[in-house]
Amino acid sequence: MSIEELAEEVDNCRKCGLWKTRNNVVVGGGSIDSEIMLVGEAPGYNEDKQGEPFVGRAGDVLDMLLETIGIGRENVYIANILKCRPPKNRNPMKEEIKACTPYLDRQIEIVRPRIICPMGNFAAGYIMEKFGLKPDSIGSIHGQVFKIRNLLLKGSIIPLYHPAAAVYNPDLKAVLMQDFRLVSKVKNDQKI
Numbered sequence: 001m002s003i004e005e006l007a008e009e010v011d012n013c014r015k016c017g018l019w020k021t022r023n024n025v026v027v028g029g030g031s032i033d034s035e036i037m038l039v040g041e042a043p044g045y046n047e048d049k050q051g052e053p054f055v056g057r058a059g060d061v062l063d064m065l066l067e068t069i070g071i072g073r074e075n076v077y078i079a080n081i082l083k084c085r086p087p088k089n090r091n092p093m094k095e096e097i098k099a100c101t102p103y104l105d106r107q108i109e110i111v112r113p114r115i116i117c118p119m120g121n122f123a124a125g126y127i128m129e130k131f132g133l134k135p136d137s138i139g140s141i142h143g144q145v146f147k148i149r150n151l152l153l154k155g156s157i158i159p160l161y162h163p164a165a166a167v168y169n170p171d172l173k174a175v176l177m178q179d180f181r182l183v184s185k186v187k188n189d190q191k192i
């Protein structure tokens, strides 16, 4: 399946209740040839309005972080756990994650990144479990490199704090900058 076919399918999705309140589905963005895949939580107000991931304030932080390691948006692929915005940006519910993550699974199969960075607790929980790792709070696993070698991923999982958490928190921003430098280092070191 191509990313376009997947996008068309997700655009018409009604597998959980979130379709009722969405304005736009946010499938993903960036290049499917990327070595790095970033996984966020769910669209927010601006993303729902524009149909693109990370275009609001969290997106500004993300752009800044990518810029500090010399990587542009066009050099990463960005997806979310949920493709539709939860009302008032509430946390994703278990059933919604279950209904929506098969799309993320297919995105991973299409992009076949060498580095997957789940951002925040919900993304980290899903990705860690998917790759047979023990999920833990993002505070204890961020900035660690989990090496994976299986049919789906020959590379690393590097959990990160969610950029939204750093919007008003300079300390977290510093931690994120440090963790992004690690991502850049792993990207440059990692040979298949």
Ligand code: URA
Pocket (backbone or CB within 6 Å): 026, 040, 041, 042, 043, 044, 047, 052, 053, 054, 055, 056, 058, 059, 080, 164
């Ligand atoms: N936060 C997310 O997790 N994803 C987005 O796309 C925007 C904000």
Ligand code: SF4
Pocket (backbone or CB within 6 Å): 010, 013, 014, 015, 016, 017, 018, 019, 025, 082, 083, 084, 096, 099, 100
């Ligand atoms: Fe479908 Fe996912 Fe949107 Fe729910 S959140 S309607 S599963 S695309």
